[in-house]
Structure formats: structure tokens, C-alpha cells
Amino acid sequence: MAEQPAIDPMHQFMVQKLIELPSFQIGGLTFDMSITNSVTSMLAGAALLILFFALTAKGKIVPDRGQAVAEAIYNIVDRTLVTPIIGHHGKPYIPYLLGLFCTIFVLNLMGVVLSIGSLFGLTLTFTVTSQLAITGTLAVLTFFSVFILGFIKHGPKFLTLFWIPGMHPIGSALMVLIEMISYFVRPLTLALRLFGNMMGGHVVLSLFGSFVVALGIVGLSGGLATAAFIPSVLSFAMIVGLTGLELVVALLQAFVFTALATVYLNEVVNFGHGH
Amino acid sequence: MAMQTQEDHGAHATVEAGHEAGPAATHEGTEHAGGHESSGLPQFDFAWWPGQILWFLIIFGIVLIFMRLFAAPKVGGTIEGREDHIAGQIADARRMKDEADAKAQQAIAEMASARAASQKVASDARAKAGAEAAARLAEEEAKLAATSAQAEARIAKARDAAMTHVASIAADTADAIVSRLTGKAVSAAELAKARG
Numbered sequence: 001m002a003e004q005p006a007i008d009p010m011h012q013f014m015v016q017k018l019i020e021l022p023s024f025q026i027g028g029l030t031f032d033m034s035i036t037n038s039v040t041s042m043l044a045g046a047a048l049l050i051l052f053f054a055l056t057a058k059g060k061i062v063p064d065r066g067q068a069v070a071e072a073i074y075n076i077v078d079r080t081l082v083t084p085i086i087g088h089h090g091k092p093y094i095p096y097l098l099g100l101f102c103t104i105f106v107l108n109l110m111g112v113v114l115s116i117g118s119l120f121g122l123t124l125t126f127t128v129t130s131q132l133a134i135t136g137t138l139a140v141l142t143f144f145s146v147f148i149l150g151f152i153k154h155g156p157k158f159l160t161l162f163w164i165p166g167m168h169p170i171g172s173a174l175m176v177l178i179e180m181i182s183y184f185v186r187p188l189t190l191a192l193r194l195f196g197n198m199m200g201g202h203v204v205l206s207l208f209g210s211f212v213v214a215l216g217i218v219g220l221s222g223g224l225a226t227a228a229f230i231p232s233v234l235s236f237a238m239i240v241g242l243t244g245l246e247l248v249v250a251l252l253q254a255f256v257f258t259a260l261a262t263v264y265l266n267e268v269v270n271f272g273h274g275h
Numbered sequence: 276m277a278m279q280t281q282e283d284h285g286a287h288a289t290v291e292a293g294h295e296a297g298p299a300a301t302h303e304g305t306e307h308a309g310g311h312e313s314s315g316l317p318q319f320d321f322a323w324w325p326g327q328i329l330w331f332l333i334i335f336g337i338v339l340i341f342m343r344l345f346a347a348p349k350v351g352g353t354i355e356g357r358e359d360h361i362a363g364q365i366a367d368a369r370r371m372k373d374e375a376d377a378k379a380q381q382a383i384a385e386m387a388s389a390r391a392a393s394q395k396v397a398s399d400a401r402a403k404a405g406a407e408a409a410a411r412l413a414e415e416e417a418k419l420a421a422t423s424a425q426a427e428a429r430i431a432k433a434r435d436a437a438m439t440h441v442a443s444i445a446a447d448t449a450d451a452i453v454s455r456l457t458g459k460a461v462s463a464a465e466l467a468k469a470r471g
Binding site for chain 1: 351
């Protein structure tokens with residue numbers, strides 16, 4: 001039993017240094033710029049994205065398969081989110097939202113499709129979007145970009161976003177407090193939703209993966225223990241099913257993040273029209 | 276380096292029943308590593324955060340620039356171009372159909388006027404031919420009438436002549452019969468009286 005692999009579903013989330021690079025300090029923070037498994041995954045994801053669009057965006061009137069996929073992805077952002085939610089004034093924000101959607105989607109997808117690598121304890125792959133540091137960065141970046149854009153477009157008047165007209169002054173003051181809390185909790189919910197979804201799925205996958213191997217090894221010892229093959233095989237079936245589910249989650253979470261960013265952006269772009 | 280971490284991890288896993296030993300071993304170069312060993316999730320090992328976030332911002336920035344400068348305008352432009360193209364083609368087709376309809380209408384009108392003209396020509400020709408035929412017929416009939424009038428006059432003259440002959444023949448015959456029966460000649464006055 002000493003040879004049995006340890007069941008450690010959290011191991012896959014560990015950042016590991018691959019190439020040592022110099023670090024530097026700013027205000028007590030140490031920026032370790034070493035190439036880690038996280039950085040290689042980000043680089044691979046960005047390279048995949050750029051390669052994909054560079055190869056498929058050919059501008060043909062009658063699209064081939066690759067171009068049709070690229071246009072479908074573009075239309076997820078444009079036709080299902082920006083145009084219906086914001087309208088035509090939303091066009092300038094499509095590049096950011098497209099970048100947001102594609103980045104989250106490709107990083108989610110890489111985590112699911114290549115997750116077989118973590119089964120054997122080897123860190124061939126790394127789910128970048130299961131890192132709170134990254135989902136937090138995306139959420140804070142998106143939230144504050146939108147918030148600052150509100151001030152750039154509308155000035156201090158933008159703060160009336162929290163004010164609900166036509167109420168008793170005391171009730172209104174109370175509502176401002178509630179509105180502000182619900183507004184500024186947005187980056188937190190954005191970050192935790194993506195982080196939790198991606199981590200949870202991968203933990204479950206990893207656990208069932210460990211069961212397949214652990215119970216399989218028990219089953220190999222013969223005799224009554226052979227029955228352990230049954231849960232081993234069932235665990236494998238679970239992995240197959242859950243992987244399908246995780247593929248859906250990968251797309252859905254990218255979509256949800258982008259959709260919420262679009263809704264937040266809409267409050268700024270159509271400020272004063274929707275209330 | 277990854278493999279080394281792996282070995283560290285494997286060696287400590289059964290003894291310490293946790294994964295903290297792995298990052299601790301690899302984080303020797305970073306100053307915050309030691310302080311977060313008690314944290315449950317590897318994601319909360321804040322020593323990795325600044326570098327990871329900075330790398331992510333750089334890479335995400337590159338992706339955004341790529342989307343802004345190439346992907347979004349190219350793909351969006353293609354879709355809009357296609358929609359404009361299709362709309363243009365439909366408008367062209369609609370305009371061509373209208374033109375064709377107008378031309379067809381015009382052709383129908385021309386056909387009708389041509390038919391009317393040809394009918395007029397035909398009826399004119401028919402009328403002219405009819406008039407000519409009638410005139411010739413009248414002429415022939417007049418000629419024929421003249422001829423038959425002459426003939427009738429000739430016949431009447433011949434009959435009158437014949438009728439005068441008949442009277443004298445009858446008188447002669449009666450004279451002959453009477454003179455044979457009575458043996459005496461009959462005078463012309465008596466004959467005329469007998470004929471009454």
C-alpha cells in the first residue's frame with residue numbers, strides 16, 4: 001500500500017516554477033517573474049487564440065469551417081450579448097468583451113481537455129482560471145474599467161446610479177447604502193463564481209480519477225478484493241460524464257462572465273436611459 | 276523543476292498528509308512562501324500572486340491588443356460586409372425584377388397596339404377589296420343588263436313580227452278552208468269580221 005499514489009486533488013492547483021527568472025520588488029511586493037506552469041498555460045492559451053484568429057479570420061464572403069467558427073464566437077459576443085443588451089453604442093467595447101470571453105474560454109477549455117495530465121501527478125496542464133489571483137484580476141480589471149468609464153463619460157453625475165428617485169429621503173439613503181454594497185460586491189462575485197466553478201469541477205474530476213487508480217490497484221491484489229474493480233470502472237464512467245459537464249461549464253462560465261461584464265457596461269453606456 | 280517538486284511532494288505526502296511541503300520546498304527563493312503553509316488551498320499561497328498577476332496582465336494585454344487591432348475588426352467587418360453584400364444583392368435583384376416587370380408591361384402594351392394596327396390594316400384591306408369587287412360586280416351587272424335588254428328588245432321585235440305573220444297565215448288558212456268548203460272566196464272584210 002505504500003506504493004499507492006496519494007489522493008491529493010489540490011495538487012493540480014499548485015504553481016510550480018519551471019524556469020527561474022529574476023524577481024523584483026515594488027512596495028514590499030515581490031514580483032517573481034519566473035516562468036511557472038501557470039505562465040506557460042497562459043502563454044499557450046494566448047498563442048492558441050492568436051493562432052486561431054490569425055488562421056481563420058480570412059474575410060471570405062462564403063466562410064469555410066474555421067471562419068464560421070471564428071464568426072460564431074464573435075457573434076456570441078456581438079449578437080447574443082452586446083447588441084441586445086447595449087445596442088449599437090456597444091460596438092466599441094466588443095474587442096474587450098471578445099478578448100475577455102475568448103481568454104476565459106480557452107483557459108477553461110485547456111484545463112478540461114488537457115486535464116488527463118494531472119491524473120498521474122505530472123503537471124502537464126494547469127487550469128489558469130482556477131487561480132483566484134487570475135479570476136480576481138479579470139474581475140477587478142473589468143469592474144473598475146467599467147466604473148472609471150462611467151466617470152469619464154458622465155462625470156460625478158454617474159454616482160446618481162445609486163440613487164433611486166421618488167422615495168422618502170430616509171428610505172432613499174438606506175437604498176443608496178444597499179445599492180452601493182451590491183454594486184461594489186460585483187468584482188468579488190465575478191471572481192469567486194469563475195474560480196469556484198473551475199476549481200470545484202477539477203477537484204471532483206481529480207478525486208474520481210484517483211479512485212479509478214486506487215481501487216484498480218486494490219482490485220489487482222486478487223481474491224475478494226477483485227470486486228474493487230466495479231467502483232473503479234464506475235468512477236471512470238463518472239469521469240467521462242463529468243468531463244462532458246465540465247466542457248459545458250467551461251463555455252458557460254466564460255459566457256456568464258462576459259454577459260455580466262456586458263450588463264455592467266450597459267449601465268454606463270446607456271446611463272440615464274434605462275432607469 | 277516540476278519533476279523535482281513532484282518528488283518532494285511524493286516523499287512528504289504520506290508523512291505530512293498534506294501538500295504544503297511541495298510549495299514550501301519550491302518557494303525557497305520567495306520570501307512570503309513560509310508564512311502561508313497553513314492555508315488550505317494552493318490558490319491562497321499569496322507568494323505567487325504578484326508575479327502571476329503581472330504575467331497575466333501582460334499576456335491578457337497582448338490578447339486584447341490583438342483583438343482590438345486584428346480579430347474583432349476583421350471578423351466583425353467580414354460579417355457586416357457579408358450582410359451589406361446580401362442586402363445589396365437583394366436590392367439589386369428587387370430593382371431588376373421591377374425593371375423586368377416594367378419591360379413586360381411595356382411589351383404587353385406594344386403587343387396590344389401592334390395587334391390593333393395589324394387588325395386595322397387587315398380590315399382596311401378587306402374593305403378595299405370588298406369595294407373593288409362590288410364595283411366590278413356592278414359594272415358587269417350593268418353590262419349584262421344592257422346586253423339582256425338589247426336581247427329582249429330583239430326578241431320582242433321578232434315576236435311582234437312573228438305575231439303579224441301568224442294573223443295573215445290564219446286568214447289565209449281560213450280563206451283556204453272556207454273556199455274549199457263553200458267553193459267561194461271570202462273577202463278580206465269578212466275575214467276580219469270573223470276574227471272579231
